[in-house]
Amino acid sequence: MSDVVFEIKDLYAFYDEHAALQSINLKIREKRITAIMGPSGCGKSTLLRCLNRLNDLIPGFSLKGQILFRGQDIYQIKDLTEYRRRVTMVFQKPNPFPMSIFDNVAYGLRIHGITKKSILKDKVEQALRMAALWDEVKDKLKKPAVQLSGGQQQRLCIARALAVEPEVLLLDEPTSALDPIATTKIERLLEELAQQYTVVIVTHSMGQALRISDEVVFLYEGRLIEYGETSTIAKTPKHEVTKQFLTGKIG
Amino acid sequence: MLIGSLMLMGLVFAISVPVGLIGTIFLSELAPRRISMFLQSLAGTMNSVPSIVYGVFGLAFFSVKLGFGTSLLSASLALSTMSIPFFMNSAVEFLRAVPKELREGVISLGANKLQATLMVLRASKNGILTSLMLTLGRAFSETAPILVTGAVFYSTKLPGKLTDPVMTLPTSIYAIVMNLGERSQWMAKAMASLMVLIMIAVYSLVQITRRNKRE
Numbered sequence: 001m002s003d004v005v006f007e008i009k010d011l012y013a014f015y016d017e018h019a020a021l022q023s024i025n026l027k028i029r030e031k032r033i034t035a036i037m038g039p040s041g042c043g044k045s046t047l048l049r050c051l052n053r054l055n056d057l058i059p060g061f062s063l064k065g066q067i068l069f070r071g072q073d074i075y076q077i078k079d080l081t082e083y084r085r086r087v088t089m090v091f092q093k094p095n096p097f098p099m100s101i102f103d104n105v106a107y108g109l110r111i112h113g114i115t116k117k118s119i120l121k122d123k124v125e126q127a128l129r130m131a132a133l134w135d136e137v138k139d140k141l142k143k144p145a146v147q148l149s150g151g152q153q154q155r156l157c158i159a160r161a162l163a164v165e166p167e168v169l170l171l172d173e174p175t176s177a178l179d180p181i182a183t184t185k186i187e188r189l190l191e192e193l194a195q196q197y198t199v200v201i202v203t204h205s206m207g208q209a210l211r212i213s214d215e216v217v218f219l220y221e222g223r224l225i226e227y228g229e230t231s232t233i234a235k236t237p238k239h240e241v242t243k244q245f246l247t248g249k250i251g
Numbered sequence: 252m253l254i255g256s257l258m259l260m261g262l263v264f265a266i267s268v269p270v271g272l273i274g275t276i277f278l279s280e281l282a283p284r285r286i287s288m289f290l291q292s293l294a295g296t297m298n299s300v301p302s303i304v305y306g307v308f309g310l311a312f313f314s315v316k317l318g319f320g321t322s323l324l325s326a327s328l329a330l331s332t333m334s335i336p337f338f339m340n341s342a343v344e345f346l347r348a349v350p351k352e353l354r355e356g357v358i359s360l361g362a363n364k365l366q367a368t369l370m371v372l373r374a375s376k377n378g379i380l381t382s383l384m385l386t387l388g389r390a391f392s393e394t395a396p397i398l399v400t401g402a403v404f405y406s407t408k409l410p411g412k413l414t415d416p417v418m419t420l421p422t423s424i425y426a427i428v429m430n431l432g433e434r435s436q437w438m439a440k441a442m443a444s445l446m447v448l449i450m451i452a453v454y455s456l457v458q459i460t461r462r463n464k465r466e
Contacts, residue, residue: 052359059284084361091359095352098374108360157356164360 003030005168005198006051011065013046015058020046022222024065028215033190033199035213035230037206037245042219044202045092048170051200052089053080085112088161089170093177094153096145101137104145104156108164123163131159132189151182158189162197169193171201175208187212206245210234218242253445256391256419262327263334263390268383270331271338275379278339279346280368291343294336303395305333310399323417326397330390338386345378346371380460388453392446394421420446 006028013021021043028034036044046055053074055061067074069087077083085108097104105124114120124141128134133155137148145156154174161169171190175183190199190212203209209216210230217227218241226239237243278287278294309329319325349371357367372379397419420442427439 054355054359057355057358081361081363084359089355089359091352091356093350093352095350095356097353097356097370107357111360111362111366160360 004028005030005070006200007066007068007071008047009066009068011047011050011067012063013043013050013055014060014062014064016060020222021050021219024219024224026217026224026227028198028200030198031194031196032214033194033201033212034215034217035209036200036202036217036219037204037209038219039245040204043222044204044219045172047219048089048172048200048202051168051170052084052087053077054089081112085164086166087168087170088164088166090154090157090161090172090174092173094150094157096148096153096156099145100142101145101148101156102141105159105163108160112164124159127159127163128156130162130193131155132185133159149182151178151185154178154182154186155189158186162193166197168198168200171199173202173204176204183208206248218245253420255417256421259323259327259330259397259417259419260387260391262323263330264387266327266331267334267338267386267390271335271342271386272379274335274339275342275346276368276372278343280364280371291340294339297333297336298340301395302333302393303398305329306396306399308332309396314400321400321416323415325400326417326419329396329400330393333393333396334386334390337389338382341382341385342379345375345382348378349374377460381457384453384457384460388450388457391453392421392450394425398422398425420449 004027006026008024008026008028011021011024012019024047036047038044049055050063050067051069051074055063063075069083074083088108097107099107102124105127106120109120109123114123125134125138128137133152136152137143137156145153148156154177158169158171158174175186178186187208190201193199194214201213213230215228216230216233218225218233218239220241226233226237226242233242234246237246274290278290282290306329309325309332313319313325313328314321319328353374354367354371357370362370397417424439424442424446427435427442431438
């Protein structure tokens with residue numbers, strides 16, 4: 001069972017008194033695309049953010065249960081710097097830092113102590129190539145990143161997350177703010193990345209989940225209602241809510 | 252007088268920028284919600300206190316209690332007491348306006364609190380600059396706090412040390428209008444025009460930095 005990257009055991013998440021997630025049990029496998037699906041407010045972003053421990057920042061957030069990353073309970077980790085290098089995140093809204101394209105991608109590397117110019121240059125180029133952005137920006141690496149288009153910005157954010165050579169890439173509805181063409185580009189990119197990385201993507205688009213994911217997780221009102229191979233679930237959904245979701249009655 | 256005003260500004264700048272900036276960062280990034288709300292309403296209240304109150308406070312506290320006398324030092328401290336909450340009130344809005352995605356983006360890459368704060372400052376630097384200029388503009392034109400703590404109406408020499416009194420533009424205008432006869436009004440008018448010009452220059456600078464931000 002060494003291909004399990006994340007094992008989530010009986011997870012509850014609370015914002016103050018409100019339970020956003022209840023009794024989640026789940027395994028996420030290596031080098032596959034796992035899509036987390038469900039209607040708005042079902043807790044899918046909460047679940048994803050737990051995997052990077054980003055919810056720690058929110059006042060009133062608390063958690064019960066366990067998330068194991070390769071066997072280690074991530075909520076026992078004291079020094080998150082190294083953990084967050086291994087598990088990076090891309091957000092719903094592109095969030096380029098107010099600096100140049102180059103510095104955006106190099107930012108994570110610098111945090112993790114890489115300062116040698118030649119190494120930075122190589123790694124930035126490599127990351128931009130992986131994010132299929134290199135050809136578009138290679139002549140303007142010094143330009144401010146905010147001048148890029150929305151789709152380019154999002155690929156820049158992916159490059160930034162890849163530059164630190166993580167094992168897992170978490171994406172929170174990465175295409176919901178983008179047009180169809182930019183969305184297609186990012187979907188192609190994710191399929192390629194899944195050969196090297198474990199990808200977990202939150203999406204509310206059924207179409208997107210069917211197109212790119214290997215496994216799919218359905219959440220509804222904070223509970224996990226179904227999960228498994230995408231193709232199996234698409235053909236034979238077991239649960240009533242999943243059926244409605246597949247046929248477009250909800251979501 | 253102009254140089255006196257500028258010296259005073261320099262000191263106010265040196266005192267209120269570090270204190271104000273640290274206060275602002277504390278308010279928006281570090282303090283727990285409750286403390287931050289309390290401090291912000293405190294700063295808001297201090298902002299609406301009439302400036303002469305700061306003058307009297309400065310006179311009682313810096314000039315008399317701490318023994319700084321009628322001096323450049325007392326005047327700049329009294330002015331800073333007024334400027335710091337003014338600066339914090341406006342700068343904290345710019346820091347709060349930084350989208351939370353940016354903070355989260357930095358944190359999610361493994362950055363610590365200090366690195367995240369630096370990123371937030373970088374994102375809001377134009378806004379902070381704007382607040383700074385507005386603060387200095389206000390401090391420059393303020394008369395009451397320095398009238399009773401540090402200003403003399405006539406002095407032939409510039410203050411050589413911190414404990415010397417100082418002449419400034421607004422206090423000199425006040426002195427001329429109050430004490431001298433009709434025939435000296437032209438002096439007050441000239442000085443007032445100079446002040447208006449300087450204020451226009453300062454606020455234009457603010458506008459220019461704002462425009463740059465938008466681009």
